Amino acid sequence: DTGVSQNPRHKITKRGQNVTFRCDPISEHNRLYWYRQTLGQGPEFLTYFQNEAQLEKSRLLSDRFSAERPKGSFSTLEIQRTEQGDSAMYLCASSTTSGGVQETQYFGPGTRLLVL
Amino acid sequence: AQKVTQAQTEISVVEKEDVTLDCVYETRDTTYYLFWYKQPPSGELVFLIRRNSFDEQNEISGRYSWNFQKSTSSFNFTITASQVVDSAVYFCALSESGFQKLVFGTGTRLLVSP
Numbered sequence: 001d002t003g004v005s006q007n008p009r010h011k012i013t014k015r016g017q018n019v020t021f022r023c024d025p026i027s028e029h030n031r032l033y034w035y036r037q038t039l040g041q042g043p044e045f046l047t048y049f050q051n052e053a054q055l056e057k058s059r060l061l062s063d064r065f066s067a068e069r070p071k072g073s074f075s076t077l078e079i080q081r082t083e084q085g086d087s088a089m090y091l092c093a094s095s096t097t098s099g100g101v102q103e104t105q106y107f108g109p110g111t112r113l114l115v116l
Numbered sequence: 117a118q119k120v121t122q123a124q125t126e127i128s129v130v131e132k133e134d135v136t137l138d139c140v141y142e143t144r145d146t147t148y149y150l151f152w153y154k155q156p157p158s159g160e161l162v163f164l165i166r167r168n169s170f171d172e173q174n175e176i177s178g179r180y181s182w183n184f185q186k187s188t189s190s191f192n193f194t195i196t197a198s199q200v201v202d203s204a205v206y207f208c209a210l211s212e213s214g215f216q217k218l219v220f221g222t223g224t225r226l227l228v229s230p
Contacts, residue, residue, distance in 0.1 A: 031216065042120075042207050042220030043161070056216065089159060104151070105218060107161035 002026070004108035006092050012114045013082055020078045021111045025094030032075050033105060034067055035091040036060065043091050049075060050097070082115045089113075118143050120210050122221035129198050129228055137193045137224045139208030145169075147213035150184065150191045155205045155223070164206075167191065198228045 005024045013019050025032045030051050035043035046065070047057045051072035061067075064082075069075040079086055089112050093105040119142040129135045141150065152164040165175065167184055175182045179196045195202055205225045209218040 033217070035218075040222070042209075042222050043218070045217035045219070048216050058217075091161065093161075104163055104166050106163060107153070109158065109160040112159070 004092055004094050004106055006090075006108040006111050008111060009109060010112050010114075012116065014116050015084060016081055018078065018080045019082060019113065020076055021090055021092075021113075022074060022076050023092030023094075023108060024074045025092070026106060029094035029096050029106075030072065031095045031097060031103075031105075032069055033093040033095075034075070034077050035093065037089040037091055037110070038087075046077075079113075082113075084115045087113055087115045118210050118212055118219040120208050120219055120221035122208055122224050124224045125222075126225040126227065129226070131200060131228055131230050132197050133228075134194060134196050135198050135226065135228075137195075137206050137208075137226070139191045139193065139221060141189050141191065141208070141210045143189075143210060143212055145212040149211045149213075151209040151211070151218065152182065152191075152193050153207045153209065153220075155207060157204070161207070164193075195226075198226075200228050200230055202226060203228045 007022045033048040034046040037043040045058050046061050047067050049069040052069050064080045067077045089110045091110045093107045095103040095105045121140045148169045150167045153161045155161050181194045183192045205223040207220050207223045209220045211218050
C-alpha cells in the first residue's frame with residue numbers, strides 16, 4: 001500500500017510566476033487535505049475535498065490560490081503570481097470517512113516552495 | 117475556537133533518558149479528537165496516535181505512552197528510554213467533531229544526543 005505522494009518535492013520560482021503542485025492520495029481515501037507549514041510553525045489548514053467536491057476553504061487561501069480534484073483522485077494546488085510570503089512547505093494529507101468520525105489523516109512528504 | 121499549545125519549544129536529552137512532551141488544548145466541543153505526529157528532518161509528518169474525547173484511557177505503545185486528562189485539557193506524550201532516532205519535531209493536533217481540519221500546535225523539537 002503506497003502512501004501519499006507529492007510532486008515536485010522542491011520548487012524554486014521567481015516572484016510573480018505561477019506554480020502548481022500535485023498530490024496523489026492513498027488509493028482508497030476519499031478525503032484530501034492541503035496544509036501550509038512555515039518555518040518553526042505547525043501546519044495550517046488550507047482546504048479539503050471529499051471526492052471531487054471542495055468542502056471547506058481557509059481564509060488563508062487567498063484569491064491567488066486554487067485547488068482542484070477533478071476526478072476525486074489526485075489534486076492540484078496552484079498559486080498564481082507568487083509572492084515571497086508564499087515560501088513554505090505545502091503538505092497534502094488523505095483520509096477515509098466513517099460516518100461522522102474524524103479518521104486519521106496521513107501526510108505526504110510535502111513540496112517545499114521557495115519564492116525568490 | 118480551537119487552539120493547541122505546546123509550550124516547550126525545544127527539549128534536549130541524553131539517550132536513555134525519559135522525556136515528556138506537553139500538549140494543552142482548547143475547544144468548546146464535547147466531541148473532539150486529539151493526535152500526535154512526528155516530523156523527522158525529512159519533513160514528512162508521521163502519525164503516532166489518535167484519541168477521541170470519550171476515551172480517557174492512557175495508552176502505551178512500546179516506548180511511547182500518552183496521558184489524556186480532560187480535567188486539565190492535556191494530552192501529554194512520554195518517550196521512555198529515548199533514542200537518537202527519536203530526534204524530531206513532535207506536533208500535537210486537535211480536530212472538533214463535524215470539522216475535518218486539524219489544528220496543530222507549534223511543535224516541540226526533541227534532540228536526543230548519544
